[in-house]
Amino acid sequence: MYAAIDIGGTKIAAGLVDSGGELLARHEHPTPAEEPVTAVEALLGRLMADPRWERVRAVGIGSAGPIDAAKGTISPVNIPAWRDFPLVARVAEATDRPVTLAGDGVAMAAGEHWRGAARGRENALCMVVSTGVGGGLILGGRLRPGPSGNAGHIGHMCVELDGPPCPCGSRGCLEVVASGTAIAARVGSTSAIEVAEAARAGDAAALASFDLSAKALAAAIAGTAALVDIETAVIGGGVSKAGDLLFGPLREHLKEYARLSFTRDVTVQTAALGGDAGLIGAAALVGHAEV
């Protein structure tokens, strides 16, 4: 059995996941603006009070990035109280268990490969398209966290040399063109969900905003296929819930951008794990690290 921690800017979740990938316990806490580690400690306290705790062999942590897997520290953009925070050391000390840390996109890829839409795939990109755009890679049947634990961060692949400025400091990143935030901002809306409703009602600007997001995603997926030779891209996150509104134009644009003999058959699929992806993914990190 594994303990799993999912660190996000809005909430922190923790759970117990068995060796078959079933989530057996789940607790969550809003992410505190001050002293966020207190939330982690409170959640760990609840897990450790569980009678099944003694069967927990290791702890997996998927965290909003950037993180530094080598140093065991996290610096999530959306949790300003944590900069180079030594989370691995703190959790190892509290639990007396080995701890594996990776970025949340990497954890999502680990989870989708273990129990979700990328199961059995040797080479896949798994993406989260929501407020931002993140991801992780399965290459040669194995997770590729990279030395930093952040690999697969496709949201910061440039798709427009002179595109809009990105919060990362660059410009034209996939994230600033394709995220839910971008879909909403282009039509003056507050959420991609609202834009999806308008698009379904036939609103041309709303449809165009989804189309541009799909186009940028297609270009980035095609580029990833050229670069690392993947067979599929699995897409989760809030924006993926728009379904055909996103996947329809995405598949059309992919035909335009993925033209090489070894890229043109790349497929796109919807992620399978939904709301528990973060915790199952965090647990999957441990299994992948043990391979």
Added chain:
Amino acid sequence: MYAAIDIGGTKIAAGLVDSGGELLARHEHPTPAEEPVTAVEALLGRLMADPRWERVRAVGIGSAGPIDAAKGTISPVNIPAWRDFPLVARVAEATDRPVTLAGDGVAMAAGEHWRGAARGRENALCMVVSTGVGGGLILGGRLRPGPSGNAGHIGHMCVELDGPPCPCGSRGCLEVVASGTAIAARVGSTSAIEVAEAARAGDAAALASFDLSAKALAAAIAGTAALVDIETAVIGGGVSKAGDLLFGPLREHLKEYARLSFTRDVTVQTAALGGDAGLIGAAALVGHAEV
């Protein structure tokens, strides 16, 4: 000792490379428009007549792409006479040795990692910037040819969603913005060497053309760093011979595009192997395949 074959649109080269990476014999032949396999057979005949042939354990082939490593076939864009040509079977039959095939960019990466600028690097992108733009990846200390043998093909990463059309059928690919062909075409010249001379003499349009190539390369290298977490990009090929004219603006643009904690320290270096990179790389494929 290894036999090495380097298949290009202009010429085909073959050689003997010892286990330390020294090129001991080299023969070449212009690529025939008709029956190009006759050139390969002639070159193999010369190698097999060499008294050192009996020490050859295996044959490595780096070929202009695309190729299909799983099927052992090649379909080089610039050699129309070969489409799904079973080169591996033909060479294995002729030589009675095991044969390893990969794309020329992958071979170049294998060579630079074995004996060149990427030696000792765990995670690196190696690129060829000349008529086109190709490349290969070293990930986790190992070559990443991908299932097709074409991975690392960064020339077809999209850097402009609505950029110029690319011969591959897509648009805005790195290759159509950054290649020597593109550098020359933008200023109505016939070669990037001419443009480099004009740029050194202070010609503003020539400088701007190199700058745009450098900018696109920087964006693609930054995207590769975000996606697969590399520490360095090694650049070879004719355009890299422009030296500071390319590398100066490239390093400046890289500071703008590579902004994440785990990408901002990515370095760029000049390839070390020069004209023998193709053959040494082809031999290196065998060594990498044996890891």
